Amino acid sequence: MxxxxxxxxxxxxxxxxxxxxxxxxxxxxxxxxxxxxxxxxxxxxxxxxxxxxxxxxxxxxxxxxxxxxxxxxxxxxxxxxxxxxxxxxxxxxxxxxxxxxxxxxxxxxxxxxxxxxxxxxxxxxxxxxxxxxxxxxxxxxxxxxxxxxxxxxxxxxxxxxxxxxxxxxxxxxLTDRDLVEGYGEVVKTSALDSSDFFEFTGKIQSILDIRVNAQELSKRAIAYKAKIVMADEKEAGQRQYLNFGHTIGHAIELIARGELRHGEAVAIGMVAMTSRMARDGISKNELTVALKQRLEVVGLPTDSQLIGTPDFFERLINDKKNHGGVLNLVALESIGKPTLILKKVSDMPEFIG
Missing domain, CATH: 3.40.50.1970 (Rossmann fold)
Known part of the structure; x- marks a missing residue:
């Protein structure tokens, strides 16, 4: 136990x-x-x-x-x-x-x-x-x-x-799809946590690997999340890091109307956010590659045509993380080093590109 x-x-x-x-x-x-x-x-x-x-x-x-x-x-x-x-x-x-x-x-x-x-x-x-x-x-x-x-x-x-x-x-x-969508959250947590955890997810090369290592994945992910929420129960500071991939993910999940599972949308959101942060010099290109490898090897999607549509930007306006027209976007400077980037909702079309 x-x-x-x-x-x-x-x-x-x-x-x-x-x-x-x-x-x-x-x-x-x-x-x-x-x-x-x-x-x-x-x-x-x-x-x-x-x-x-x-x-x-x-x-x-x-x-x-x-x-x-x-x-x-x-x-x-x-x-x-x-x-x-x-x-x-x-x-x-x-x-x-x-x-x-x-x-x-x-x-x-x-x-x-x-x-x-x-x-x-x-x-x-x-x-x-x-x-x-x-x-x-x-x-x-x-x-x-x-x-x-x-x-x-x-x-x-x-x-x-x-x-x-x-x-x-x-x-x-669980069906394979239901299992794998949860693994999107595991990859997210491993990238936020440490090189050790991220290297561990790098060893997961199949859906069977997720099943075999499920207990260890849960133990590591829960330990990280517990540490974060104990330091910031009401999401006033570092607990916002757990939203990595969620701003874009939630928007496309809603637009997809059931065609995307939550973890699938978060997987797309992480890659979309990291690639754009790499373009702007905040993240590194190799981080986008590493995230895509971990997600795609088990069948998770990493891109969506829904990003950048009018409906997409409408969902960002209504996102609960919209504070007076400003979104707190979570980026990774490197593995284990998340940061918050403030971006006006009005600037998101240019950021998304």
Whole structure:
């Protein structure tokens, strides 16, 4: 068992990483929570695979479980769906002393976190991350959000869980595409972190390599993210580095209307940003090449015709990182050395080229 401790001024929790945690869910959660009502939220992809067994383990550990399933996909990350879940919990008599468990990937983690933070102004929250994206990135750090209209993650909260369980065996039921999109976030983190981690991702040469090394990839990515969020919980400073590739990525992800997964859009965003920063003398050309190699070798896209379209620039205007007409763009001076570049939204057409 690998345990990463995440600690803030008024909150401490563990991220536990082990390939056998799916057999120990009841015990692990009973070690953190006393018996109570639990809303177990999942989606239509994960639910048929893991909901019954997870519910059984929780009930055997003394919890009163309300299973709640939503349709899989980004459309469930909405205020409407959050409101429906809150209504169902209220009808079931949930109180401030009860809890919510998110069983799923990034969408369910985000949605569950929003619901937990809003229900009676906040109830206890735990994440069981079943996708690589959730395991290496979104389950750690307490950022929760839902989409509104054509704007991604515009309504959300900072709300830390009481526990995060990361079990690589859940990845066995992911399609290759669902697995690989999460690897885009791993490459991002390795480039932000260190030469050692970046060299490790350079050894990943196939989708099978991702599966074989999933636990180690999660451990390294989580350790880096935990370090960053503990230093900057509310994204006032260095936590913004984690947005590397996301400004461009979020814009094209929305325009693609489901044709691009989040990690695929981030992969494109990283390469697009780095190539333009290299052109302007901030990054190095060989960094763009290295990023492309790591992403393309496992089938991730690194370019899109959506970049530079009128819709693309419209999404940048509505990006939540737009502060009074100025975007904080994340660039890499070198591996392990990210920096923030301030760019006016009005200057982005020239920057994108």
């Amino acid at each position: 690998t345990t990463v401790h995440v600690s803030f001024d008024n909150k401490t929790y563990d991220v536990k990483i082990n390939s056998q945690l799916h057999h120990r869910i009841g015990k692990e959660i009973a070690d953190v929570w006393s018996p109570r009502k639990v809303a177990l939220i999942t989606d239509s992809h994960v639910g048929p695979l893991y909901l019954i067994d997870t519910q059984k383990q929780l009930e055997q550990a003394g919890f009163d479980v309300l299973p709640l399933q939503v349709p899989a996909g980004e459309t469930s990350k909405s205020l409407v769906v959050a409101g429906e879940l809150i209504s169902q919990m209220a009808e079931a008599g949930f109180t401030r002393g009860d809890g919510l468990i998110a069983l799923g990937g990034g969408v369910i983690g985000d949605l569950g976190g929003v619901v937990a933070s809003l229900y009676m102004r906040g109830i206890a929250f735990i994440q069981i991350a079943t996708s690589l994206t959730a395991q290496v990135d979104s389950s750690v750090g307490g950022k929760t959000a839902v989409n509104l209209g054509q704007t991604k993650n515009i309504a959300g909260t900072f709300y830390q869980p009481d526990l995060v369980l990361v079990d690589s065996s859940y990845l066995d039921t």
